[in-house]
Amino acid sequence: xxxxxxxxxxxxxxxxxxxxxxxxxxxxxxxxxxxxxxxxxxxxxxxxxxxxxxxxxxxxxxxxxxxxxxxxxxxxxxxxxxxxxxxxxxxxxxxxxxxxxxxxxxxxxxxxxxxxxxxxxxxxxxxxxxxxxxxxxxxxxxxxxxxxxxxxxxxxxxxxxxx
Amino acid sequence: xxxxxxxxxxxxxxxxxxxxxxxxxxxxxxxxxxxxxxxxxxxxxxxxxxxxxxxxxxxxxxxxxxxxxxxxxxxxxxxxxxxxxxxxxxxxxxxxxxxxxxxxxxxxxxxxxxx
Numbered sequence: 001x002x003x004x005x006x007x008x009x010x011x012x013x014x015x016x017x018x019x020x021x022x023x024x025x026x027x028x029x030x031x032x033x034x035x036x037x038x039x040x041x042x043x044x045x046x047x048x049x050x051x052x053x054x055x056x057x058x059x060x061x062x063x064x065x066x067x068x069x070x071x072x073x074x075x076x077x078x079x080x081x082x083x084x085x086x087x088x089x090x091x092x093x094x095x096x097x098x099x100x101x102x103x104x105x106x107x108x109x110x111x112x113x114x115x116x117x118x119x120x121x122x123x124x125x126x127x128x129x130x131x132x133x134x135x136x137x138x139x140x141x142x143x144x145x146x147x148x149x150x151x152x153x154x155x156x157x158x159x160x161x162x163x
Numbered sequence: 164x165x166x167x168x169x170x171x172x173x174x175x176x177x178x179x180x181x182x183x184x185x186x187x188x189x190x191x192x193x194x195x196x197x198x199x200x201x202x203x204x205x206x207x208x209x210x211x212x213x214x215x216x217x218x219x220x221x222x223x224x225x226x227x228x229x230x231x232x233x234x235x236x237x238x239x240x241x242x243x244x245x246x247x248x249x250x251x252x253x254x255x256x257x258x259x260x261x262x263x264x265x266x267x268x269x270x271x272x273x274x275x276x277x278x
Contacts, residue, residue: 039217041221042224042225045224046225049225063225067201067202067226071201126197126214127195127196127197127218128198130198130199132198136201139202
């Protein structure tokens with residue numbers, strides 16, 4: 001099992017505080033992401049974005065959340081046997097977690113390298129497989145964690161603060 | 164430039180009748196890779212692409228697209244056109260290549276989106 005962890009500069013204290021405090025969630029959302037279902041993929045992120053928009057989240061932050069969430073959702077649909085997306089809204093941030101049913105990532109460092117992709121032809125034909133999914137999630141997140149191993153499930157989480 | 168000027172310039176065909184062609188087009192981005200598009204668009208943008216599957220329309224749920232131009236004579240299937248129509252997202256097809264479209268629009272003063 002290996003892990004990749006990232007916290008954006010300036011967010012170290014806030015993230016540590018959040019992890020220690022474990023505040024109470026305000027809203028929870030859950031979506032199933034079926035394997036290779038590109039008709040459904042993206043709907044969860046769209047619903048999440050709409051909910052946050054209703055809650056009054058700033059449009060720039062909203063775009064970052066939507067992009068990170070969509071990339072992760074596509075990753076689960078494209079590369080795993082299916083999974084679930086859990087979104088938890090707190091007072092000042094959102095936590096989104098994606099858990100799949102494998103087959104896992106053999107080399108996380110390699111997977112994080114911009115341009116590296118294991119996407120198959122079907123996925124590439126749809127315009128995915130640029131090898132920018134994980135880097136794009138990192139770029140848009142304030143904190144991110146990826147835990148996986150070959151032959152195991154993958155868990156990807158990110159935090160984005162509303163202000 | 165407004166969308167109707169762009170349709171004329173690219174000899175385009177608007178893919179559903181009630182599309183709002185009076186929209187101002189502030190800038191553009193061109194790519195056939197979805198992650199590139201997500202990474203590079205931070206403002207309201209015209210998208211030029213050869214991708215015609217439903218995920219291209221879904222992109223507009225995540226980022227702010229003014230309209231989509233399908234290049235190289237590509238035309239999406241009806242269910243994809245319906246998705247765009249539901250969202251009020253104008254979609255246009257042109258027989259010109261991505262390179263030619265980009266050149267024509269750039270010469271007409273349309274800037275690249277900020278990345």
